[in-house]
Amino acid sequence: MPDEAQPPKQPEQTREAKPLGSVGMTGQQLAEAKRYGRYDLVCTLADKGLDLAYLAAVAWLLPAPINLWLKRYLPTDNSFDMSLRLVAMFLIVIAGHVCVSFPLSFYSGHVLEHRFGLSNLTFGGWLWRYAKRNLLALAFGLVIFLGLYWIIWTTGRYWWLIAAGAFFCVSVLLGQLAPVLILPLFYKIEKLDAPELSQRIGRLAEGTGLSIGGVYRIGMSEETAKANAMLAGLGRTRRVLLGDTLLDGFTPEEIDVIFAHEIGHHVFHHIRKMIAAGIIYSTAGFWVCDRLLTNAVPDWDGKYRDVPVWTLPLVMLILTLFAMLLEPLQNAISRRYERQSDRYALKRTGRKDAYLSAFRKLAKLNKDDPHPHWLDVLLFHSHPPIAQRLAMAEESPAASA
Ligand SMILES: [Zn+2]
Numbered sequence: 001m002p003d004e005a006q007p008p009k010q011p012e013q014t015r016e017a018k019p020l021g022s023v024g025m026t027g028q029q030l031a032e033a034k035r036y037g038r039y040d041l042v043c044t045l046a047d048k049g050l051d052l053a054y055l056a057a058v059a060w061l062l063p064a065p066i067n068l069w070l071k072r073y074l075p076t077d078n079s080f081d082m083s084l085r086l087v088a089m090f091l092i093v094i095a096g097h098v099c100v101s102f103p104l105s106f107y108s109g110h111v112l113e114h115r116f117g118l119s120n121l122t123f124g125g126w127l128w129r130y131a132k133r134n135l136l137a138l139a140f141g142l143v144i145f146l147g148l149y150w151i152i153w154t155t156g157r158y159w160w161l162i163a164a165g166a167f168f169c170v171s172v173l174l175g176q177l178a179p180v181l182i183l184p185l186f187y188k189i190e191k192l193d194a195p196e197l198s199q200r201i202g203r204l205a206e207g208t209g210l211s212i213g214g215v216y217r218i219g220m221s222e223e224t225a226k227a228n229a230m231l232a233g234l235g236r237t238r239r240v241l242l243g244d245t246l247l248d249g250f251t252p253e254e255i256d257v258i259f260a261h262e263i264g265h266h267v268f269h270h271i272r273k274m275i276a277a278g279i280i281y282s283t284a285g286f287w288v289c290d291r292l293l294t295n296a297v298p299d300w301d302g303k304y305r306d307v308p309v310w311t312l313p314l315v316m317l318i319l320t321l322f323a324m325l326l327e328p329l330q331n332a333i334s335r336r337y338e339r340q341s342d343r344y345a346l347k348r349t350g351r352k353d354a355y356l357s358a359f360r361k362l363a364k365l366n367k368d369d370p371h372p373h374w375l376d377v378l379l380f381h382s383h384p385p386i387a388q389r390l391a392m393a394e395e396s397p398a399a400s401a
Pocket of ligand 1: 261262338341
């Protein structure tokens with residue numbers, strides 16, 4: 001249920017003084033989008049703060065007692081016992097994290113989405129998705145951290161370089177598998193079965209190397225009222241996924257523009273570039289981890305074979321913190337890619353009118369605050385504010401057909 005409607009705070013805009021990038025929202029819609037953006041920001045900050053506080057507490061207080069307790073059952077320091085202790089330690093840390101973070105996840109993922117009329121899920125439906133997401137993250141995390149410690153234990157001093165190489169391979173593998181194995185766990189995905197639309201977007205994709213066989217309809221409406229589209233996959237799994245919410249609620253011209261935006265990501269190799277940049281981030285992250293780890297182990301003698309299992313929460317904390325610090329940079333790059341794809345979409349379709357109406361529709365549907373605070377954008381937004389995306393189009397010379 002949406003919040004109790006509040007009267008618009010500002011007077012009605014005069015028609016002739018429409019500012020550049022105007023989203024065409026009523027005062028009430030704008031206020032609601034602002035309120036949703038504020039709640040979202042507070043939840044994001046609380047979530048990150050909670051993650052750091054929890055990991056810091058576990059890293060400083062718990063690892064030694066947990067390790068001692070685990071050693072009663074797995075006493076030796078051979079690789080089998082150490083691996084099992086690591087798995088147990090990981091499961092304990094994650095179980096604690098789920099307990100600590102569940103209330104906020106429930107509030108931001110379910111309560112808030114319903115309050116703003118954006119969720120189509122029952123509580124059971126939400127809980128099932130939440131469980132699936134966490135089980136998947138648990139399975140991946142287990143493989144990744146076990147792999148990481150094996151690399152530390154067996155390769156020694158330059159483990160961080162080898163770990164970065166391994167991380168790159170995992171990213172490529174995940175990039176390939178995500179659209180065929182992971183997304184279908186959450187959404188119904190089927191080939192686009194709309195001959196006329198397929199023909200239109202087939203023409204847009206011509207010459208870009210993207211095959212029209214790679215265009216899919218993704219059933220988002222089961223989960224949300226929001227509309228979206230995405231480019232996913234690598235190589236043979238490369239595809240464009242168009243939300244059913246988008247296909248059902250937007251005109252063919254508007255869909256053209258959004259599809260062309262996704263082709264832009266494909267044409268400019270954005271996914272590949274992100275993965276390549278990941279090599280730099282992960283090398284730096286694992287190196288920092290190495291420096292801090294060798295300082296944290298008392299009487300460090302340079303023997304990586306002996307890096308103790310109790311360091312796991314510390315490693316998780318360092319990597320989490322590093323990823324958070326890096327996020328603004330990654331978001332800045334992502335916003336740049338989005339602008340590049342926006343310009344491409346305008347040029348490719350030549351339809352400024354459809355571009356403007358598509359993004360206005362998206363903003364209204366998704367309750368996007370068109371003018372979020374610049375600091376919020378700088379830190380957390382992977383996409384430029386809608387008002388900027390509209391202003392860019394209004395200022396562009398692209399023909400309006
Ligand atoms: Zn995009």
